[in-house]
Amino acid sequence: MRRSSDDRLFRIVTGIFPMLVLLIAVGIAFELSRQSMLSIRKFGFEFWTGRTWDPVAGVFGGLPFIWGTLYSSLLALILSTPIALGIAIFISELSPRFLRQPLGYLTELLAAIPSIVYGLWGVFVLTPIVRKLELFTPDWLKKVPLFSGPPLGVGMGTAAIILSIMVVPFTSSVAREILKNVPSAQREAAYALGATRWEAIKVAIGYGKTGIIGAIMLGLGRALGETMAVTMVIGNAPVISTSLFKPQYTMAAVIANEFTEAADELYLHALIEIGLLLFIITIFVNALSRLLIWSTQQRRTSVFALTAPEEEPVAA
């Protein structure tokens, strides 16, 4: 009797917490839309496609920022994924036992460094190195759009490197947990069939595929919303280019840069609409990753029991 009423209370109390999350998400969407009404009304869909950001003339288009956010995150993902997976595989499968703890601890330590510190490191250490590399780029390579542009040091490439370093600990620690949770029966079965170490690891990775994709997507969420470190090294010019050398801009960076001094109403609403776009894009990317995870799960119905992370935090 008593026990069941306790359970009910427990259920109600814990039920409040997820409701809070839902309420906050809806509240954010509502407030962002409400406070960007002026700009939504004035520009409509052109806000998504406009390339001009001119606070003086009152013309606002967000495409360069959308491009910069997506492109830098994608590049960061391409750079960080192999490194993060390598770390995870080494720690969980190959590392000597005494190294496991310290290595895991060190990678997680990377996640604890404030982003402004990454930014300063980027400005003072990484940027001069990247500039030197850019100066040494041979002319024939500079004809490739990816490597064209002036040797400034700051730009898309530097931002992508910083971002990938920031993303690695997130992806690798989740991927490590996934690999740790692969039942040893899987590996033993592989060895029993005469698999080599590498082949056994491949089996383990295949088994944990869903979770590993989740880990990568968690990193993507982090990269999309990162502000301070990126704005310090990306060069902050609203340019759409595939070049790694050219300065570009991201959505989070433009909000952080311009919000404090934006006194004009339309300007303020345009900046908040950028926030709304970032919110929408983050949700969209997360939904996409859900779909991806879901589709790999469908293909491997036998591994439904696998401990894929059920909820990734929505990085805003």
Added chain:
Amino acid sequence: MRRTFFAFLVLLAACAKTEAPPAGGSAPASKTITINGAGATFPNPIYSKWFSDYNKAHPNIQVNYQSIGSGGGIKQMTAQTVFFGASDMPMTDEQLKAAPGPILHFPTVLGAVVPAYNVANVPPLKFSGPLLADIFLGKVKKWNDPAIAKVNPSAKLPNLDVTVVHRSDGSGTNFIFCDFLSKVSPVFKQQVGASTSVNWPVGVGGKGNEGVAGLVKQTPGAIGYVELIYALQNDIPFGDVQNADGQFVRASLDSVTAAAAGAAANTPPDFRVSITNAPSKTAYPISSFTWMLFYQNPKDKERARIMVDFMKWALTDGQKEAPPLGYAPLPKEVINLEMQALGKIQL
């Protein structure tokens, strides 16, 4: 289980109860008055010093200043969540109309913006206004361009690409610099204009003075603009700029004060004036006031009286604190005008 939950609730209630009413019993004989202000970041060091000194002289008066940016200051002033505001850019007519009552501007100190560059082995370079505008429009692409050589005949200019560095964050510095360039170059005015953030046609953006200075320092051939204080404190080489009288003037606290003195004759009664390109032989042309904002008819008369008294002190004794902190003090002409204008605040 249940009991602990209720105990928790009771505890919560108890906490709320003790927190809710202010501790009324032990009020001191003379109560402390707090005045809140918010706005520009540029004058924050001197305002902090002033408010702390004023507090030492009047221990019961505590002024809190939040340096959240000029835009935020104007917004909070309009929303009446702070008693006074501060801005590096005068409020526009539109913004004034949006406020619930008339707002008065009072210049407090002066600042200036200097062109900083990274070109090795040249004497201090000179820049004319139109030349600076063309550089920041991306029209002058090499350091040995004839336009630069013309005003720097003695310098051996290298065949080096010009890299433009600008502020990426919204800032009064942007406004002052663009305001000057807009005055001297019609093309700049039409293409870029002046505001706390503008649409730069070329270049890279650095965050804050330190971001711009860092990029300039690291990039051979770079040119940017930083606040005079920042350039002086960090020994950053900067160029002389030609003023409205045709003189090439090096930025210094004196030449900045001279700009305000030169513009004093044309200062409108509301002080909403740009003093860039001021007409005076010794004036440094990229100078500006920074303002404090007050309501003309404030509801809270007690706080208004205190702030008027504070302003009188800041405009006289307070000005002596400006130079050590790198701000140019106001010229006498402007101070006299302001002392009269303080009378407009209805107490």
